[in-house]
Amino acid sequence: MADDLGPGRPRRRVSPNVVAVLVLAALGAGLLVWQQPWADGGAATSAVPADAAAALTTQFADLSAARTESDFVRAAGAGPAAAAFGAATWQARRDMGADQVSFRYLSGGDSAEFANGDTRAKVEIRWTQSNGGDGRGNVQVRMRPQDDGTFDIVSASRGSGPLPVWLAGAVVIEGTDDIQVVRIDGGDVDVDVESLAATARREVAALVPTMTSSTLTIVSAPSADVAGALLGQTTDVVSQIAAVSTGFDMRNGDLAGPVVVLNPGVFDAMDARATQVVMTHEATHVLTGAIGLRADTWVIEGFADYVALRDDDAPLSVSAGQILTQVRADGPPKSLPTAAAFDEAAYGLGAVYEAAWMVFRMLGEDFDTPQVVAFYRSVLDGDPVEDASQSAFGLSVRQITSRWQDYLTKSASTVS
Structure with a gap:
């Protein structure tokens, strides 16, 4: 994401146990690609059809036109992987208020890129801004060719910018006006996010009570790959970072605004003291309005x-x-x-x-x-x-x- 390198770049908190992090938090090389559980493996599929571009242009237009869950799931494909992706994505969009979204096929999808024959395409997403303007970005979408010349959409990963939360998996949003926790596919099960966030909010409010009227939103991802994809960041940027406070835009619907994204690959490696220090640090950025300032x-x-x-x-x-x-x-x-x-x-x-x-x-x-x-x-x-x-x-x-x-x-x- 271009903004990450400019004045609005995310506020990042390196782990206090940085030496341990360097040993434990290697995230691998290359593009940070998240694959949902339903996208792993899978039986061998049909060959990519010769008219893949035409088929995908139609399919993503159908996704954009869908006005009901059944239509959206149907547009995602006929197989179980597509049904799971379509249902989770539709529900996440509804829960997050991301209902002004469209998809447009750009390129790719015309050759197998995975061992089981799956392919991947670059897809533009567009969304409506609160001020009436339009925003746009692109993502990578993994697809499974079918015998009838169609595709099953099975997962999404970051493209030129962050992956929207509603494309990352099943989303559950819990909390109050003070603290909101967004869990993707169950989130990080090893961390008591609510307790850490509640303590962080109290610590910030004790020092700067007049600057803590906003909601503290924590995004709990199930893996470091998901956290990286949500931030649109590369491995060398996130490999030492336990958490990031950043600003989501309207592609994330009601979650547009400052949030803290936890990186479980690093966060889980720290002790209880360090995790609280990191959470309070990031909460300070969010609650005092420091995100995106010069x-x-x-x-x-x-x-x-x-x-x-x-x-x-x-x-x-x-x-x-x-x-x-x-x-x-x-x-x-x-x-x-x-x-x-x-x-x-x-x-x-x-x-x-x-x-x-x-x-x-x-x-x-x-x-x-x-x-x-x-x-x-x-x-x-x-x-x-x-x-x-x-x-x-x-x-x-x-x-x-x-x-x-x-x-x-x-x-x-x-x-x-």
């Missing part, structure tokens, strides 16, 4: 950890071990973390988050909490960091940087 990244990420680690009793060797190790070896960083540093998907990314948090940890020790919150709010409101820091603390950014460097050096010398 604000300095170190402020956004540092404040999120300031909230998440506010009552944490772990030693600095755990919560800031990577940056303090670097400081002992090479001295403190020459400048505050840049936006580019947060975008680097490489070993050591955790140290960047720790460095940003240490700025706020220092400010929290030297100033009252309302001053720290006022600084953050001012930056979110669009004030230059220089102006916000002068207003809240009477300090320039250069002075904050110098204090932070000294703080890191002192902390590194006293933490083993």
Whole structure:
């Protein structure tokens, strides 16, 4: 998704146990493709028909024209895999209010791409925006050729952008006005999402009660592949990331807006403390309205950890071990973390988050909490960091940087 690299890019939280993550969270190479349970394996199918493009053009037009579940399922194909896909997709669309959607065949589908003879096509989806305009994107659709020259649609994966939630599998939406949990194919069964989200909301509200009126929406995917597909991201971007807070657009119907997407391939590898830290961090982004803003990244990420680690009793060797190790070896960083540093998907990314948090940890020790919150709010409101820091603390950014460097050096010398 192009927006991921621009000002509206998702807010990503790297796992606090980043070394374990590097060992446990390899997601494989190439395109992140999710295949629903009903798409795995399957008996050998017929050869792809010579007029595949014509057949698929008609079939996706029929999907667009369907106004009832039975029509939609029928358009998906005659076999059991297509029936399962059609029923789950129709119900998910209805539950999410994604009823202004159309499909258009673009290319592909004319040769077998899978061992069992399945093929895959590029399909454009279009949806109606709340402002009356149209949005569009494309997805990859896996299909199974049939003896009569038709296809069974069996699954979908990301194309040039994120995969809509309603195309990812069976969707269940539960919750209240405060917390909403969206489970895809049952979600991550190893995580008590509701409990983590409730704690996160309380922690954010305790610090910034006037900024937490919105709903905290958590998307719980059953696998790392699904999480990646929903985000439209490649393996090297998500392989160290436990969760992502991002903005869904109107392709996801009523879910349009800020959400937290959990990456179970990484999230499940963490201990209870770390999962709560990650959840509260991402909840801070969502509940304070930080998603998509043109604000300095170190402020956004540092404040999120300031909230998440506010009552944490772990030693600095755990919560800031990577940056303090670097400081002992090479001295403190020459400048505050840049936006580019947060975008680097490489070993050591955790140290960047720790460095940003240490700025706020220092400010929290030297100033009252309302001053720290006022600084953050001012930056979110669009004030230059220089102006916000002068207003809240009477300090320039250069002075904050110098204090932070000294703080890191002192902390590194006293933490083993």
